[in-house]
Amino acid sequence: MLRCPETHEEAFLVMSTGEMVGRMVRSGILGCPICRREYAIVRGVVNFSGPGTGEGLPPRQKYAVAAGAPPRSPDAQTLQALLDLSGPGGYVVLVGSAARHAVGLAGLMGGIHFVAINAPSEVEELPVLSLLACAKMIPLRGAMARSLVVGADWAGDPWLGEAQRVLLRGRRLVIEAERVKPPSGVTQLAIGEGLWVGEKR
Numbered sequence: 001m002l003r004c005p006e007t008h009e010e011a012f013l014v015m016s017t018g019e020m021v022g023r024m025v026r027s028g029i030l031g032c033p034i035c036r037r038e039y040a041i042v043r044g045v046v047n048f049s050g051p052g053t054g055e056g057l058p059p060r061q062k063y064a065v066a067a068g069a070p071p072r073s074p075d076a077q078t079l080q081a082l083l084d085l086s087g088p089g090g091y092v093v094l095v096g097s098a099a100r101h102a103v104g105l106a107g108l109m110g111g112i113h114f115v116a117i118n119a120p121s122e123v124e125e126l127p128v129l130s131l132l133a134c135a136k137m138i139p140l141r142g143a144m145a146r147s148l149v150v151g152a153d154w155a156g157d158p159w160l161g162e163a164q165r166v167l168l169r170g171r172r173l174v175i176e177a178e179r180v181k182p183p184s185g186v187t188q189l190a191i192g193e194g195l196w197v198g199e200k201r
């Protein structure tokens with residue numbers, strides 16, 4: 001489901017594994033057969049931004065807490081309903097601080113794999129959660145996600161357009177912010193309680 005973030009067509013990446021813990025790859029290299037770039041897996045995070053050295057990695061942010069306003073965050077059950085996640089299977093993609101929802105959602109539903117892009121530094125890789133870092137795009141193939149949550153910290157360009165690209169048609173996108181410029185191709189369903197909810201056309 002991964003794709004090279006360069007602008008060429010999608011292609012399978014080739015992995016050479018280093019250290020493994022169970023089925024989790026802690027270190028290794030992903031190679032692109034088209035442009036020949038290599039991406040390092042370091043401490044369980046695939047780094048799509050640097051030339052295999054960890055350089056250019058977007059900073060893994062600490063949770064930002066606005067002064068005077070407690071951060072609002074939907075509970076896992078609310079999020080499950082908004083995402084219309086009823087059965088097992090498939091991929092749910094979490095962008096930025098939304099990565100923190102993986103554990104709660106996984107506790108409600110087995111059989112879904114979570115992929116977090118640019119997760120805060122507190123979030124650790126799990127058997128149900130893969131971590132990716134990329135400064136310019138969501139390094140996943142188009143139309144692969146059954147739903148997507150974008151954290152308030154990444155609720156702008158190019159991430160919302162990227163969210164639309166990787167989402168399957170008819171599936172839900174939740175943005176953890178109300179004042180957003182919705183990506184084209186996504187119909188707004190609801191707005192409120194600090195959330196924007198839409199569905200891909």
Ligand SMILES: [Zn+2]
Binds near residue numbers: 008
């Ligand atoms: Zn490539």
